Amino acid sequence: MPPMKDWKRVLPRRVPTTSDRILTDNPVNQHQHGGDASTVLHYRPSNKRFPEVQLRTADVHDEERWKFAHYLWNAGVLMGEVVAGREDGEWWLSPSEEEHWRVKGEKVLELGAGVGLGGIMSALAGAQEIAITDYPVPTILATISTNVSTNLPLALQYKTSIHPHQWGVFTTPFATTHFHQYTRILAADCLWVPYEHGNLARSMLHFLSEAPGARVYVIAGFHTGRATVARFFEETAPEVGLEIVDIFEMNSEGARREWLKERDAGEEDIGEWKKWLAVARLRRRGAE
Secondary structure (H helix, E strand, O other), X not given: OOOOOEOOOOOOOOOOOOOXXXXXXXXXXXXXXXXXXXXXXXXXXXXXXXXXXXXXXXXXXXXXXXXXXXXXXXXXXXXXXXXHOOOOOOOOOOHXXXXXXXXXXXXXXXXXXXXXXXXXXXXXXXXXXXXXXXXXXXXXXXXHHHHHHHHOOHHHHOOEEEEEOOOOOOOXXXXXXXXXXXXXXXXXXXXXXXXXXXXXXXXHHHHEOOOOOOEEEEEEEOXXXXXXXXXXXXXXXXXXXXXXXXXXEEEOOOEEEEOOOOOHHHOOOHHHHOOEEEEEEEXXXXXX
């Protein structure tokens, strides 16, 4: 891999407003959330070709809260950034790397979408078809629908669909009719629950196209520890038939470093790992 570069301002900076902003200039502040229908998050893409995106968060209750779909984490913000691309190109190590993260003309599926930012930015960036999915809870799906209708013009809304999908369950009409359908699959901050890793990986493989260039984009924070994230990449993904194309770590200031499944002999400082995200591209085993 080429030498790391310390690029700044990868994630959008705070700008004054009367409503909540995504505070990604604070590397320890890994999320913003509302928990009620009146909260609006304002995301301003680094690529000035795209407009500001206004996102509502789901008004969830009781057992629905543990899914954390009413949060927008830094991994979700970074996913929006990578699929949109950088206007000046300074983000990437090379033009070919930038090309690897493009979604223009691709069929995109977002898993565990939360507020749906990755899917919305994919639509704005020229994806051919976009499906945004999350756990089958009506309030979560209704919020995604609101965000899509708020931020996408009608022409792009027609290309964008919203579906319930529980990872690992493939008996629904959506799952059965979209087998091997998508050339790009997005998963932002979906790795924090280790017992769901197998179901998530199987969903990735189920929906991933058999086309040689089909890829899964995974960006994850270390909310429940580095070992949890490492287990997905090092054990679960290979077990179901996925392999890593490339992987690195990036912080909220834009600095990169090598991916390691363990740091500081397993004693990594919690304040330190909160600053970093794992960023990876996966493919079907044996694909080019």
